[in-house]
Amino acid sequence: MRVLFVHSSSGRYGADRQLALIATGLDRASYEPLVVLPERGELATELQAAGIEVLTRPLAVIRRGLMNPRGIAALALAAARDAAGLRALIKRRGIALVHSNTSVVLAGAAAAAAAGVSHVWHVREIYSRFERLWPGYRRLLASATALPCVSRATAAQFGTRGRPVVIPDGLATDARRAPRAQARAALGLEAQTPVLAVVGRISDWKGQEVLVRALAQPPLRDRGAVGLIAGEPWPGSERYRTRLVALAQASGVGERLRMLGFRPDLETVWGACDLVAVPSTAADPLPGSAIEAAAAGCAVIASALGGLPEIIHDRQTGRLLAPGDACALAELAAELLDDPVERDRLGAAAAHDVRERFAPAVLLRSIEGLYARIRGETQTARRR
Structure with a gap:
C-alpha cells in the first residue's frame, strides 16, 4: 500500500x-x-x-x-x-x-x-x-x-x-539525561545552581514568558535560580524571542536566563536541569517536550491545560498548576528544589509511566x- x-x-x-x-x-x-x-x-x-x-x-x-x-x-x-x-x-x-x-x-x-x-x-x-x-x-x-x-x-x-x-x-527519541556534572560543564552552569528548563518552539503561548516572570519571584530569585530556554521561534516570528529577552532584562533576570537556541542534544539540557517546566498558556495538544522530559526521568511541572494532564498525573508523575501563574510556578519549583527525594521520585515514576504508554x-x-x-x-x- x-x-x-x-x-x-x-x-x-x-x-x-x-x-x-x-x-x-x-x-x-x-x-x-x-x-x-x-x-x-x-x-x-x-x-x-x-x-x-x-x-x-x-x-x-x-x-x-x-x-x-x-x-x-x-x-x-x-x-x-x-x-x-x-x-x-x-x-x-x-x-x-x-x-x-x-x-x-x-x-x-x-x-x-x-x-x-x-x-x-x-x-x-x-x-x-x-x-x-x-x-x-x-x-x-x-x-x-x-x-x-x-x-x-x-x-x-x-x-x-x-x-x-x-x-x-x-516517544520519538531515546530520551535520557547526560551525567549532571558533564551537562552543567557543557552549558557553563555552576554545580549547585538551581536550574529550570523550558524546551520547545518559542511562541506567545508556550509559556517561556511565565518562566521569566517566575525567575523574578522571591522563591526563585532568592535561590539564584537559572532558567534555560531551548528552542527557536518559527521563521517570521522572531519578535517573540526579542520580546522574551526584553522582558528578562526589565524583570532583572537577564543574567539568570540562558537562551540556548535549538539543541539537538537534549540529553544535555535534561541532565543539567533540576526541573522542567511546560507552562503553556493556551491548550497544548500533546507537547513532545513533556513526554521526552518525563521519559528522561526529569521532574516536570506543567500547566493543567490541553493534553498535558494526559501526560503528567499530578503528584504521581509530576506536578500540575494553573496556566500563566508565575507565582505558583516559582513556589512549586522552590518546593521541589528543596526536596530532592520527592523530585527524584516524580522523575522515576514519570519515566516508567511515559516509556510504557508512549512507546x-x-x-x-x-x-x-x-x-x-x-x-x-x-x-x-x-x-x-
Whole structure:
C-alpha cells in the first residue's frame, strides 16, 4: 500500500519527529511511504538516510499570522494550486492513501478527494484561540476518511462531528539525561545552581514568558535560580524571542536566563536541569517536550491545560498548576528544589509511566491498524 505523507515543515520539532517515527517505523512489507515537504531540511535528510523518498514542493500551511480574511483567501488559492500538483503525483505514483501529518497543511485533503483515494488528517492542534473560524474548519477536517487526534483534549474539540480517534504520539527519541556534572560543564552552569528548563518552539503561548516572570519571584530569585530556554521561534516570528529577552532584562533576570537556541542534544539540557517546566498558556495538544522530559526521568511541572494532564498525573508523575501563574510556578519549583527525594521520585515514576504508554510500538500499531481498517472499508465499498 503506497502512502503519501504531506507535512508542513522539514525541521526537528514535535510533529516533524512524529512523521519520522511513523514513516520509518511502518512495516515496509505492507506500506511504501512517500513524503512531500515544503523545503529541504533536517527532516528530509533523516528520512532519506532511512531509505524513504522525499519530494519538495511549495505547500500552503496555516500560520497564526494568516488567520484573518485576507490570509485565508491567500491560503485557499495556494492550496488549490498545491492540490492540483499533488493529485497528479497521486495518480502517477499509484498512491492508495494520503496522510496529512498535521491539520495546518491543506492540500492533501483536496488532492485525495480529486484523485478518489482515502485521506487521513492527523490533528496535532487545538484551535481554542480561533473560535470564529473554527466551526467552518472543523467541518472541513471532519470530512477526512479518518481523523486521528493526538490527545483526548484534541479530539474533544470536534464534539460529535467526524470520527476522531485518539492516537497519542510516540516517544520519538531515546530520551535520557547526560551525567549532571558533564551537562552543567557543557552549558557553563555552576554545580549547585538551581536550574529550570523550558524546551520547545518559542511562541506567545508556550509559556517561556511565565518562566521569566517566575525567575523574578522571591522563591526563585532568592535561590539564584537559572532558567534555560531551548528552542527557536518559527521563521517570521522572531519578535517573540526579542520580546522574551526584553522582558528578562526589565524583570532583572537577564543574567539568570540562558537562551540556548535549538539543541539537538537534549540529553544535555535534561541532565543539567533540576526541573522542567511546560507552562503553556493556551491548550497544548500533546507537547513532545513533556513526554521526552518525563521519559528522561526529569521532574516536570506543567500547566493543567490541553493534553498535558494526559501526560503528567499530578503528584504521581509530576506536578500540575494553573496556566500563566508565575507565582505558583516559582513556589512549586522552590518546593521541589528543596526536596530532592520527592523530585527524584516524580522523575522515576514519570519515566516508567511515559516509556510504557508512549512507546513507539504503541503508536505504530495504532497507525497500521487505522490504515488496515481504511483499506478494508475501501475494499468492501468497491465490492458493493
